[in-house]
Amino acid sequence: MPHPRRTRPLAAVAGVLAAALAVSPAPAAPLAVSPAPAAPLAAEPATGDTWNADLRVVDSDDVNIRWTDAGLRLADAQNRPAAQRRPVAEGMLVTAPHPLAVPANRVRADIAATPGPGGAVEVAARGWRSGAWTEWQPVAGGAVFDQPVTRVQIRVVLTAERPSATPTLRTVRLVADSVPAVAAATPGLTYRVYATREGLVGGTTANGHVIVSRDHFVALPSARGLAPKNTGDYTVRVCTTTRSRCEYAPVWDIGPWNTRDDYWNPGGVRETWKDLPQGRPEAQAAYQSGYNGGRDQFGRVVASPAGIDLADGTFWDGLLLTDNAWVDVAYLWTGTGTRGRIGSGPLNIRSGPATSNPVVGLAATYANVPIECSVVGQSVSGPYRTTSQWNRLASGHFVSHAYVSGVTGTVPAC
Numbered sequence: 001m002p003h004p005r006r007t008r009p010l011a012a013v014a015g016v017l018a019a020a021l022a023v024s025p026a027p028a029a030p031l032a033v034s035p036a037p038a039a040p041l042a043a044e045p046a047t048g049d050t051w052n053a054d055l056r057v058v059d060s061d062d063v064n065i066r067w068t069d070a071g072l073r074l075a076d077a078q079n080r081p082a083a084q085r086r087p088v089a090e091g092m093l094v095t096a097p098h099p100l101a102v103p104a105n106r107v108r109a110d111i112a113a114t115p116g117p118g119g120a121v122e123v124a125a126r127g128w129r130s131g132a133w134t135e136w137q138p139v140a141g142g143a144v145f146d147q148p149v150t151r152v153q154i155r156v157v158l159t160a161e162r163p164s165a166t167p168t169l170r171t172v173r174l175v176a177d178s179v180p181a182v183a184a185a186t187p188g189l190t191y192r193v194y195a196t197r198e199g200l201v202g203g204t205t206a207n208g209h210v211i212v213s214r215d216h217f218v219a220l221p222s223a224r225g226l227a228p229k230n231t232g233d234y235t236v237r238v239c240t241t242t243r244s245r246c247e248y249a250p251v252w253d254i255g256p257w258n259t260r261d262d263y264w265n266p267g268g269v270r271e272t273w274k275d276l277p278q279g280r281p282e283a284q285a286a287y288q289s290g291y292n293g294g295r296d297q298f299g300r301v302v303a304s305p306a307g308i309d310l311a312d313g314t315f316w317d318g319l320l321l322t323d324n325a326w327v328d329v330a331y332l333w334t335g336t337g338t339r340g341r342i343g344s345g346p347l348n349i350r351s352g353p354a355t356s357n358p359v360v361g362l363a364a365t366y367a368n369v370p371i372e373c374s375v376v377g378q379s380v381s382g383p384y385r386t387t388s389q390w391n392r393l394a395s396g397h398f399v400s401h402a403y404v405s406g407v408t409g410t411v412p413a414c
Contacts, residue, residue: 003053007180016043039278048178049176050173050371051221053095055097055169056349057157057254061210061229062094062208063091063229064090068094068128071113071168071170072168072402074158074160074166076089077165078163090159090288092138092156092157094153094154094155094156097152097157097283104176105145105148105178105353106145106177107143108174108175108189109125109172109173109175110167110173110210111123112170114170116161119165119166120157120158121169122156122157123138123169123172123176124137125137125139127145127153129149129150130147131409132233132333135154135224135333137224152174155237169211181347184242188330189281191328191329193286193305193306193311193326193329195309195315196308198309198312201213201378207226209229209254210358211251214311214317215251215312215314216313216345216362216364217311218250218309219253219255219308220253220307221258221281223254225331226252227251231250231366232341232342232367232368233333233368234250234251234331234333235242236282238319240319240325240328241326241328245318245319246361246395247346248363250366255298256274257282257306257329258281260298260343263280263281263282273285276291283296283304283305283307284307286305294372311361313346318364339368339370339371339407339409340369341367342372342399343384343401347399347400347403349360349363351401355380363399369393369399371391371394372393373392373412374401374412375413377390377412378390378400380402382400383402384402384405385398385402387402391404391411
């Protein structure tokens, strides 16, 4: 059964608020916060790359936002889609990436904003390094990345608890510089979590995507791994526990249950519930062990240990599931190495380099897949080329290179 609730953006890091309601009990596992003030740039000399975020350009990857003479505001402060049960209006703006003159690992900001009564303004940044984006990090106090980045992108979220609230963002002045490096994240994190079916066809995800029948994406309970609409910047590989089926799918929504639970991160990085073991969703701990009194961050009694939501196509067609189940999830942006983008999907992934080999899962459109190496196999015509090259993914599965673009790095022969 799908969740009778909606996940949706809120003011949090780069903010989202999910209204996750109860689902059927699961078996045991088999194995409006106001923004913190930004650190003033005057506190430290602005010796790095300095620029102003362009808040005037509103395009297809932005949600319920508009530029006015007063500044950036919600396009409709009463916009509360039927699928989103909590009475909060949000808007999201994602700026174009800003190329840095010199690589840097920190971004700071001066923010001129008026949250308004019951409103909030949140600004987050991410950086491009090693062929992939970092997670979104709040710029309040400075966003520090695990290694120098060459491009920086800014995300703004405006939230209004009531229609009379008018959160307004006027300017965001940024500086990118460097501080002593922090420890890199563990590559290729994979955890077993409980998966539930999202459903909600016709609803709108946290990144503005309108859900269609048999859609292919996932939801995680944190904005830190939320991909902008029509991108696979944050992609997971989700597999059945037997590894008989897998799907590579982008993270396009927030939920289930919590919205600040980046449970895949270690305690020193994890935004909330820092005392829980890495890889343990708060909802799972609440459901199984009575953690936090058995409640989520909003005080609701947790009725399932869910740590990931699957869109219907991912659930039914990618994994061939018929009910909620435990799955193994790889959070691919925590890994390293060459990546490629699926240009037309859902694409069959196979056990070998030919269409005669069994289908072992799917790769959604826009998914960023990790490529280990390539082999010569059956010639295939696809949206990008006709080729006999097949890419072996980190799972040991294969996809035709005819459907892959945007390869970062070198693909060696297997």
